[in-house]
Amino acid sequence: MTLVDLTQLVTEQAGTKYQNLHSMSVAELAHAMNENDQAVADAVNREMKTIVSAIEQIVPRMKMGGRLVYVGAGTSGRLGVLDASECPPTFNAKPDQVIGIIAGGDTALRTSIEGAEDDAELAIAELTKLDLSAADTVVGIAASGRTPYAIAAMDYARSRGALAIGLACNKGTELGRRADIGIEIDCGPELLAGSTRMKSGTATKMVLNMISTIAMVRLGKVYKNFMVDVQNSNIKLQTRSVNMICTILDVDASTALTALNDAKGSVRKALVMLANDVSLERAEEMLATTSNDLTYLLNGHQNG
Missing domain, CATH: 1.10.8.1080 (Helicase, Ruva Protein; domain 3)
Structure with a gap:
């Protein structure tokens, strides 16, 4: 096994404020988690200019019939699939208008297949099936910003002329460098060091909410603040x-x-x-x- 240097990733660092989780009461832990989460909205806000720029480039592509494709591994991949799966019932979007791809396939939604994140060829194989074009947008999601699966998605998307957007929760990432647009949210260290399903996951979900919801609003799927194209399935x-x-x-x-x-x-x-x-x-x-x-x-x- 070849180890990599993760010391520069804020998502891997152990914060100094909450070093004794093992000795805290349930109430203390709950308050600590809630307090630590307060940083997320501010961190997203600091990256708002880039988020807006990304969405402004996504919308005209979707108006031309282009697709929005989320690609990620682990928690990042699950969040992408979650956001994509909500678009058809909420906005009556076509099933292939917003697509979520997770390393390891649908099995990885319920069972952790974390090793799949290192398989760059797997990402290329999945995207190849979509026959990407310049009208499409691929959002590579990786909290660390170094996941080979997501980085490969950026390289392949750009080779096909598609818009490549990297979404990470660290600054100065390889994912951001390999994308046309790099959205890099710095929420600070996780309460539980390295557990990016926490603040990083929340920040990622917030950004994905913005991307899909604002795109659908601009596509005319919303009137005032009502989802007038909702599917009446229950x-x-x-x-x-x-x-x-x-x-x-x-x-x-x-x-x-x-x-x-x-x-x-x-x-x-x-x-x-x-x-x-x-x-x-x-x-x-x-x-x-x-x-x-x-x-x-x-x-x-x-x-x-």
Whole structure:
């Protein structure tokens, strides 16, 4: 086994403030964790300019039909798959619009296959299946910023003309250098030295939330602050959909539910049908001719 020098990685360092976890009470440990986590939002905020720049380059690619692909190993890979898997139900995104790839495949979501992170060829093999183009974006995720799997994804993405974004929780990383854009969040040492599922995981999830949510907003998947393209796959989401229609158009629940059923579960179409007193077919035509512009189609019929 060949060892590597990790001493310069802040995620590997042992902080001096919480050196005696083994002797703390449950309450002391809980307060220590919560206190240590306070640094995450500030650390993300310090990198906001780069995050914004990355998203501003992702959006036009997605508008051209490009895909957003997350690639990572271990916790980083799981977070990428998690964010990708939430996009279809939340925004009715196509299953292949936001893709999560984890080293070791789906088995690694439940069972740790940490050794897979060293297999650079494995990352290339997975990305090769996607036939990447210049319209696509690949986000390589690695808290350390040195994971061969994620770095290989950056090299391959750039070789295909895709936008390569590296997301790490250390500064001056190899991942950042090999990407077109390097987002490097410094949250300081973890409470439990080296356990990047903690602050680094939280920071990573915050950034991925920004990337996918803001991209979907800019793609027109959101009206005001409502997820008007939500998939009504359960009672909770059906109820949320009715409440959205009630709030936006100031109608009663019975009216909203009837419209939602007539629109075959589409909040967007139900809104247009009610606001303009038209059939489903006409609402679909109106949406098609206005590029799904609800602001225009609901003009004069909005509540507030």
